Amino acid sequence: xxxNKNNRTELQNLGxxxxxxxxxxxxxxxxxxxxxxxxxxxxxxxxxxxQTVITTDLLLEGVHFDLSYCPxxxxxxxxxxxxxxxxxxxxxxxxxITLGLGISNRFxxxxxxxxxxxxxxxxxxxxxxxxxxxxxxxxxxxxxxxTAIGIAPAQDIVYRNGAKENDLICVSGDLGGxxxxxxxxxxxxQIFLENPNAQPDLQGFDYILERQLKPxxxxxxxxxxxxxxxxxxxxxxxxxxxxxxxxxxxxxxDVGCQxxxxxxxxxxxxxxxxxxLGLDATMAALNGGEDYELLFxxxxxxxxxxxxxxxxxxxxxxxxxxxGYHFVDRQxxxxxxxxxxxxxxxxx
Amino acid sequence: xxxNKNNRTELQNLGxxxxxxxxxxxxxxxxxxxxxxxxxxxxxxxxxxxQTVITTDLLLEGVHFDLSYCPxxxxxxxxxxxxxxxxxxxxxxxxxITLGLGISNRFxxxxxxxxxxxxxxxxxxxxxxxxxxxxxxxxxxxxxxxTAIGIAPAQDIVYRNGAKENDLICVSGDLGGxxxxxxxxxxxxQIFLENPNAQPDLQGFDYILERQLKPxxxxxxxxxxxxxxxxxxxxxxxxxxxxxxxxxxxxxxDVGCQxxxxxxxxxxxxxxxxxxLGLDATMAALNGGEDYELLFxxxxxxxxxxxxxxxxxxxxxxxxxxxGYHFVDRQxxxxxxxxxxxxxxxxx
Numbered sequence: 001x002x003x004n005k006n007n008r009t010e011l012q013n014l015g016x017x018x019x020x021x022x023x024x025x026x027x028x029x030x031x032x033x034x035x036x037x038x039x040x041x042x043x044x045x046x047x048x049x050x051q052t053v054i055t056t057d058l059l060l061e062g063v064h065f066d067l068s069y070c071p072x073x074x075x076x077x078x079x080x081x082x083x084x085x086x087x088x089x090x091x092x093x094x095x096x097i098t099l100g101l102g103i104s105n106r107f108x109x110x111x112x113x114x115x116x117x118x119x120x121x122x123x124x125x126x127x128x129x130x131x132x133x134x135x136x137x138x139x140x141x142x143x144x145x146x147t148a149i150g151i152a153p154a155q156d157i158v159y160r161n162g163a164k165e166n167d168l169i170c171v172s173g174d175l176g177g178x179x180x181x182x183x184x185x186x187x188x189x190q191i192f193l194e195n196p197n198a199q200p201d202l203q204g205f206d207y208i209l210e211r212q213l214k215p216x217x218x219x220x221x222x223x224x225x226x227x228x229x230x231x232x233x234x235x236x237x238x239x240x241x242x243x244x245x246x247x248x249x250x251x252x253x254d255v256g257c258q259x260x261x262x263x264x265x266x267x268x269x270x271x272x273x274x275x276x277l278g279l280d281a282t283m284a285a286l287n288g289g290e291d292y293e294l295l296f297x298x299x300x301x302x303x304x305x306x307x308x309x310x311x312x313x314x315x316x317x318x319x320x321x322x323x324g325y326h327f328v329d330r331q332x333x334x335x336x337x338x339x340x341x342x343x344x345x346x347x348x
Numbered sequence: 349x350x351x352n353k354n355n356r357t358e359l360q361n362l363g364x365x366x367x368x369x370x371x372x373x374x375x376x377x378x379x380x381x382x383x384x385x386x387x388x389x390x391x392x393x394x395x396x397x398x399q400t401v402i403t404t405d406l407l408l409e410g411v412h413f414d415l416s417y418c419p420x421x422x423x424x425x426x427x428x429x430x431x432x433x434x435x436x437x438x439x440x441x442x443x444x445i446t447l448g449l450g451i452s453n454r455f456x457x458x459x460x461x462x463x464x465x466x467x468x469x470x471x472x473x474x475x476x477x478x479x480x481x482x483x484x485x486x487x488x489x490x491x492x493x494x495t496a497i498g499i500a501p502a503q504d505i506v507y508r509n510g511a512k513e514n515d516l517i518c519v520s521g522d523l524g525g526x527x528x529x530x531x532x533x534x535x536x537x538q539i540f541l542e543n544p545n546a547q548p549d550l551q552g553f554d555y556i557l558e559r560q561l562k563p564x565x566x567x568x569x570x571x572x573x574x575x576x577x578x579x580x581x582x583x584x585x586x587x588x589x590x591x592x593x594x595x596x597x598x599x600x601x602d603v604g605c606q607x608x609x610x611x612x613x614x615x616x617x618x619x620x621x622x623x624x625l626g627l628d629a630t631m632a633a634l635n636g637g638e639d640y641e642l643l644f645x646x647x648x649x650x651x652x653x654x655x656x657x658x659x660x661x662x663x664x665x666x667x668x669x670x671x672g673y674h675f676v677d678r679q680x681x682x683x684x685x686x687x688x689x690x691x692x693x694x695x696x
Contacts, residue, residue: 099404132386
């Protein structure tokens, strides 16, 4: 490349978050409409009447998905959902998406249509419009770039930096399923590679496979917050695992946290499959990623509003920054919490 | 893939525009804020006070750029400019961008910084903010995805579909330079491959090389339209060559056109280099692409407003649809005008 070889910093040593942090520090916002730039689930632009939420994701074949076990329709659906999830994580309502698609000539029109049928199904499911994009040939793998646009009144937007000491840490749905689903698909792929006549043994784990192949964004939770008159103090969606995400909130809010193993919402199928595969369900919930549930904090005074909601679990509480970041296991042993979430630069 | 092999349509047979048309026909807009979807330079979203313009481009190594002769800083700059150009083509003012970047581990941090320095230089030059994005590792080539966001009062937005019979067809700046620049770089690359000790012979062609390596978006023209009280009836930016772009306007406006060779604005360096390389400058202007000038139509009654502007050339006029699409050469021979602009699926 063009860099000075005597002054070379490897990206692996920096990691994805390190690189983002490095870039963020060089970027200054100059437009009066630019309310929030790099560093949250989405950017915020003021448009006079309300605020526009914008988020972009880049998905690459061989890094983010494997076409040998991800059907194109599911891939299209999931690509939209992960971006809608980012808009939801700002407590905003998704409205439009744009799509950039790079595909090689080995794809037929029918294959592209299969992908688009998933994209459009997700658009319909979440009430968003595909308003534009770009298609191009790719000389290597498939490339998917989606930008999602949402809106919200300025006072409704929830950032990562608003968590306060004593706030309750909550998650929607259950965790670890998407990770277990991926492990199951990996196992079946290996078996298939060793014996192409083997039939995949996926029975009984439909829910877990759906968590991986057809995740949903929790727009329903964002809509319920309004009916519950509940405004979280901070929020993020769980794409990289609970541990990694709560640390984002803590760092940006300048607070500490305590998470309890016994409070983690884990589906019984996730546990069962974990036992079958020899994997710890708690680790999957903490570090697995791709569950696309919402992680948010609320003042303790708001506890009544969520305590009887099956779809919300309180998994811990926010502490003073000096208390650090802790995980309390079932035996009441306290462990330091570290982000072992998926890192695109380390996973190679 | 997953398609039915008995029913396979090759993407090459459809082409990039055919694929976009095919997709467009399956997309319905459902949100009241979605004013304009697929099919123009950018999408339009109503935000109550004004309108938001959104456009996305995907740039792939080996398809859109060649790192062996495109310095990373230039690449960063150009990636931003081509998107800002799309916002300008809607007669809107660009305000923000988001960036998705896929890079392999063979890049160092310093190389990524080089790329970003170009991105940020363009942001500064055009007064836009980088508000968000996504970085990830790529297993194959470099992937750049940029979304640009602009604003304009609803009545200022110019679409591709407003050209009327007898309107004048105008272009800003000059054409064909970017294409000639690419040919020059290609020649020097070949010479270098055959003899790595050869020094590149690029002297005297700085302007042409800049047209290719560091194009500019014509935000200045959009700003001048306001001071001239001029509202084009249709507009598009010239990324794929004049011929391809005027046909987009004609098809969407349901009109014909006549373009005159003698009126094409071609810089003398473009002609000189054309002679040296044995390439026709007129063909470069018509089909070369990547000039990022604005192509627009105005009512004949507005001619006075542009006739003495050196930066605007009238290259033809709009005719009735039944008259067809024509190109008149210097010998007054009339040729049918066809789009030979660059097509990502055909150029492989």
